[in-house]
Amino acid sequence: MRIEIAGENALILYFGEETDPRVSAQVQRAVAETEARLGSAVIDLVPSYASLLVIYDPLQLDHLQVKRLLSDLGNSDEDEEVSEGSLIKLPVWYSSESGPDLDALAERAGMSVSDVIDLHASTEYRVYAIGFAPGFAYLGQVDERIAAPRLSTPRQVVPRGSVAIADRQTAIYPAASPGGWNLIGRCPTRMFNPEADPCMPVQVGDRVSFEPIDKERYLELGGEL
Amino acid sequence: MSGLNVLQPGLMTLITDLGRFGHHRIGLTTGGPLDPFAFRWANRLLGNDDNATALEVSIGGLVIEAQVDTWVAFTGGEMPLKIGGEEVDGWTAHPVKAGQRIEAGFSKCGARGYLAVSGGFDIAPMFDSSATVQREKLGGLNGQKLQAGDLLPCAPAANAGGFTLPKQYRPDYASKAPLRVILGYQQDAFSEVQKQIFFTSTYKISDRADRMGYRMEGPAISPSINGILSEGICLGAIQVPADGQPIVLLNDRQTIGGYPKIGSLFSGDTARLAQMLPGTEVTFEPYTQAEAHNQLLLQKRFNDNIEPIKVTA
Numbered sequence: 168m169r170i171e172i173a174g175e176n177a178l179i180l181y182f183g184e185e186t187d188p189r190v191s192a193q194v195q196r197a198v199a200e201t202e203a204r205l206g207s208a209v210i211d212l213v214p215s216y217a218s219l220l221v222i223y224d225p226l227q228l229d230h231l232q233v234k235r236l237l238s239d240l241g242n243s244d245e246d247e248e249v250s251e252g253s254l255i256k257l258p259v260w261y262s263s264e265s266g267p268d269l270d271a272l273a274e275r276a277g278m279s280v281s282d283v284i285d286l287h288a289s290t291e292y293r294v295y296a297i298g299f300a301p302g303f304a305y306l307g308q309v310d311e312r313i314a315a316p317r318l319s320t321p322r323q324v325v326p327r328g329s330v331a332i333a334d335r336q337t338a339i340y341p342a343a344s345p346g347g348w349n350l351i352g353r354c355p356t357r358m359f360n361p362e363a364d365p366c367m368p369v370q371v372g373d374r375v376s377f378e379p380i381d382k383e384r385y386l387e388l389g390g391e392l
Numbered sequence: 393m394s395g396l397n398v399l400q401p402g403l404m405t406l407i408t409d410l411g412r413f414g415h416h417r418i419g420l421t422t423g424g425p426l427d428p429f430a431f432r433w434a435n436r437l438l439g440n441d442d443n444a445t446a447l448e449v450s451i452g453g454l455v456i457e458a459q460v461d462t463w464v465a466f467t468g469g470e471m472p473l474k475i476g477g478e479e480v481d482g483w484t485a486h487p488v489k490a491g492q493r494i495e496a497g498f499s500k501c502g503a504r505g506y507l508a509v510s511g512g513f514d515i516a517p518m519f520d521s522s523a524t525v526q527r528e529k530l531g532g533l534n535g536q537k538l539q540a541g542d543l544l545p546c547a548p549a550a551n552a553g554g555f556t557l558p559k560q561y562r563p564d565y566a567s568k569a570p571l572r573v574i575l576g577y578q579q580d581a582f583s584e585v586q587k588q589i590f591f592t593s594t595y596k597i598s599d600r601a602d603r604m605g606y607r608m609e610g611p612a613i614s615p616s617i618n619g620i621l622s623e624g625i626c627l628g629a630i631q632v633p634a635d636g637q638p639i640v641l642l643n644d645r646q647t648i649g650g651y652p653k654i655g656s657l658f659s660g661d662t663a664r665l666a667q668m669l670p671g672t673e674v675t676f677e678p679y680t681q682a683e684a685h686n687q688l689l690l691q692k693r694f695n696d697n698i699e700p701i702k703v704t705a
Contacts, residue, residue: 171576171577172574172575172576172577172655172681173576173577173624173626173629173656174574174576174626174627174628174629174655174656174657175574175628175656175658175659175681175684175685175688176626176659176685176688177626177656179576179577179623179624184621185621186621210413210414211413211414211415211416211422212416212417212624213416213417213623213624213625213647213648214417214624215621215622215623215624215648216621216622216623217621217623218621218623218624219624220416220623220624220625220626222416222626225685225688225689226688226689226692229682229685230681230682230685296622296648297417297418297419298416298419298622298624298646298647298648298649299419299646299647299648300419300527300528300646301418301419301420301528301530302418302419303419305622342529359418359419361518361519361530366418367418370417370418371417
């Protein structure tokens with residue numbers, strides 16, 4: 168594990184260089200350890216794919232103390248098991264109507280639309296990070312065969328619930344927003360609801376799988392058109 | 393419900409407390425005052441809690457009408473202030489009577505002003521904070537900037553009293569002092585030559601400057617890497633996208649991102665930068681985390697020791 172300065176009251180801990188469930192599990196353990204060791208001095212934590220940003224109260228601790236308190240994180244036994252977060256099943260209505268980039272993505276991949284859907288829905292994903300917008304969960308890894316680069320011109324508005332692919336990541340837009348990912352379907356489950364508790368169905372470290380549904384079922388489950 | 397009635401909202405006026413902390417993990421940014429020093433003083437001049445809900449007025453143009461007798465204080469940028477039609481001083485608590493108008497004109501210097509009221513505005517917190525973040529539709533009255541007709545709820549406080557901050561302690565928003573940068577994150581991906589370009593050039597604040605970040609225009613700097621695995625972004629982080637024009641990320645920044653970063657601005661200087669308008673020229677200088685830490689402690693001790701002067705009605 169490597170520690171770098173991020174800002175006047177922030178250090179960033181790097182546990183690896185690429186998307187890897189074992190590295191992600193180390194990040195998850197480091198979140199819990201950091202909270203335990205720094206206690207009330209933690210202002211905020213940002214776990215991501217392979218790093219943990221630690222923002223601390225500089226009136227309680229300084230960077231030297233924080234570094235000393237966290238320097239042995241990630242040195243635990245490498246054979247330690249990857250923690251299995253909860254498995255969350257999310258329904259998706261895959262179609263060119265709900266996913267305007269589905270046809271182009273299939274053509275690019277040189278396979279049928281139904282094969283693209285099968286590949287996307289048969290993979291179990293891990294929540295590597297949450298960010299970009301409230302409740303936007305980055306899920307990985309998408310099968311290489313259906314990975315696709317971001318659109319050259321992002322859309323002004325991507326509808327809430329859109330299921331999308333960018334490179335080897337997939338995600339569900341928690342709210343209508345601009346976006347450049349390839350849209351392949353819609354999920355009726357609210358990914359971020361400030362009034363609900365918990366406000367998100369998933370957290371970093373959880374596993375997600377998708378279940379194909381048709382338009383009728385999508386509407387029954389509360390999906391919007 | 394009683395309070396202050398918004399007649400003209402100004403260019404962008406936001407209801408805010410000190411910000412939303414502890415929720416980065418679900419993608420929520422902090423929001424909060426771009427210039428927390430001025431924000432804290434607005435509350436302190438009224439004897440409020442530091443985190444009491446107040447208004448951030450960008451550029452100016454705010455007109456509100458009191459429905460209650462209370463006290464208010466305005467700090468930050470030099471926006472010509474009037475209460476009941478009479479010109480009044482900034483950085484000073486003033487009594488307001490029900491029916492009187494409070495006006496903050498367009499700023500002569502400093503882009504952000506803060507208007508606090510005795511006891512703070514009574515706004516239900518979302519995720520532990522009243523801070524409005526428009527991008528997330530969270531905080532404030534409905535996640536948006538003030539609109540004409542909004543009512544800012546607050547209790548009457550006719551005898552609250554307050555303080556004035558002596559002139560010598562008020563910040564100089566016209567200061568040309570370099571902005572201090574703590575090197576960090578992917579700084580190793582920027583060669584010595586690239587760092588020299590960054591620290592010896594003058595940059596202009598572009599028109600693309602908002603609460604998410606201030607984009608700079610000037611000599612391009614290029615790191616040896618194009619992108620990184622997305623990672624957490626702290627306040628003041630300076631990211632360098634492919635066009636080489638640095639962006640200083642501020643309170644409403646995305647919580648994670650994949651552009652290389654050369655380091656982060658010292659918080660005293662994110663506040664100064666956010667007080668500047670597009671077109672202003674700035675320079676950067678290197679600063680260490682240890683210097684920043686010392687400066688924060690000295691600043692706190694200095695501020696704590698200032699005794700504002702009591703104002704009587």
